[in-house]
Amino acid sequence: MPHDDLTPLIEAHVRDIPDHPRPGVVFKDITPLLAAPEAFSAVVEGLTAGHGPGTVDAVVGLEARGFILGAPVALRLGAGFVPIRKAGKLPARTLGESYDLEYGSATVEMHADAIAPGSRVLIVDDVLATGGTGRAAVRLVQRAGGTVVGFSVLMELAFLSGRDKLSDVKLHALTTV
Numbered sequence: 001m002p003h004d005d006l007t008p009l010i011e012a013h014v015r016d017i018p019d020h021p022r023p024g025v026v027f028k029d030i031t032p033l034l035a036a037p038e039a040f041s042a043v044v045e046g047l048t049a050g051h052g053p054g055t056v057d058a059v060v061g062l063e064a065r066g067f068i069l070g071a072p073v074a075l076r077l078g079a080g081f082v083p084i085r086k087a088g089k090l091p092a093r094t095l096g097e098s099y100d101l102e103y104g105s106a107t108v109e110m111h112a113d114a115i116a117p118g119s120r121v122l123i124v125d126d127v128l129a130t131g132g133t134g135r136a137a138v139r140l141v142q143r144a145g146g147t148v149v150g151f152s153v154l155m156e157l158a159f160l161s162g163r164d165k166l167s168d169v170k171l172h173a174l175t176t177v
């Protein structure tokens, strides 16, 4: 399926913040993109990855920046939105997965009843780095009985090889650095 190349637009609206949140990490700050409605809208459309309205049952967004991008994608697809949150934040019964990050480790959780068995699920996040968060999200959806029909990210940091952890899913990165 053809997509516009959003690389120039993303390069113009995502800024590098050296040494955040710790020395040696170049943080990709998407806040300028969120503040530019035309760019934000184009990115939301890109993150649908060619899925049309009614073809996806749920969009899963990963806390926190995956919420901002995933929720409008869900509305565009006429799908429900399901948050995956850092441990301890969701109020009802949860499923949890632990993983390593570029700059630390974390546990994420999803409500155990958030995905109906057999659901077609699109996962959305801003950055794919080591792939730890993404792998955890795929596991949570699969443990709930959902089928991951795609994994969309705004930006893939290829040097961290996160793609290798997601070789069994259809990964769609709007740009790769």
Ligand SMILES: O=P(O)(O)OC[C@H]1O[C@H](OP(=O)(O)OP(=O)(O)O)[C@H](O)[C@@H]1O
Pocket: 062, 063, 064, 065, 066, 100, 101, 102, 106, 125, 126, 127, 128, 129, 130, 131, 132, 133, 134, 162
């Ligand atoms: O591929 P990985 O190495 O797992 O890293 C990618 C994840 O790291 C960032 O989230 P972070 O945990 O920093 O949370 P935030 O969005 O709340 O800042 C980013 O938004 C992805 O979710």
Ligand SMILES: Nc1ncnc2[nH]cnc12
Pocket: 025, 026, 027, 028, 029, 102, 127, 128, 129, 130
């Ligand atoms: N370098 C980075 N910038 C923004 N988000 C990230 N998540 C993991 N690594 C990141």
